[in-house]
Amino acid sequence: MPSSLADYIDAVVAALAGDDTRVLAHRADADTVPRTATIDLDTAQDDIAFTDLDALTLTWHEETGWEIGITYEPGVGLAPPPIYRGISVLPTPEVVAAWVGSVITHPEVIASRADGRLRTAGDTAPDFATALAP
Numbered sequence: 001m002p003s004s005l006a007d008y009i010d011a012v013v014a015a016l017a018g019d020d021t022r023v024l025a026h027r028a029d030a031d032t033v034p035r036t037a038t039i040d041l042d043t044a045q046d047d048i049a050f051t052d053l054d055a056l057t058l059t060w061h062e063e064t065g066w067e068i069g070i071t072y073e074p075g076v077g078l079a080p081p082p083i084y085r086g087i088s089v090l091p092t093p094e095v096v097a098a099w100v101g102s103v104i105t106h107p108e109v110i111a112s113r114a115d116g117r118l119r120t121a122g123d124t125a126p127d128f129a130t131a132l133a134p
Helices: 005-018 093-107 126-132
Strands: 023-029 036-041 053-061 067-074
Touching: 005 023, 005 036, 005 053, 005 093, 005 126, 053 093
Parallel strands: none
Antiparallel strands: 023 036, 036 053, 053 067
16 A cells, blocks of 8 residues: 555556556655645557657546646647546545556547536527427
8 A cells, every 4th residue: 555645656556567558757745735746657658549749647636636738749730628537536446447457458438528517417508398299
């Protein structure tokens, strides 16, 4: 059981290595509020489904948990928002590694919308009621 943020991040790095996800560098900042950590992933791995990558950054934030940031090479013209894991702030290192592996090798499993409400429950929009009718 990790006893500090640095220990937790080291355990995540070990779990990533155990799943054959290469890490270039990692750092934990336990002296800030909120605490954060960053793990830079190797973009040259054969099984990564994304192309033209400049960086893949796995970030942990004390309030929001894990996210993956994707940065494309200059000139590609894409700037996607981070991909959030959600669910819990401190999943086990093995769960983090499995999630990362799924995201970078199977982007089709990534949610196609940003987090947030698509509509308000109880809204009486007639087109929605019509769409629900048999």
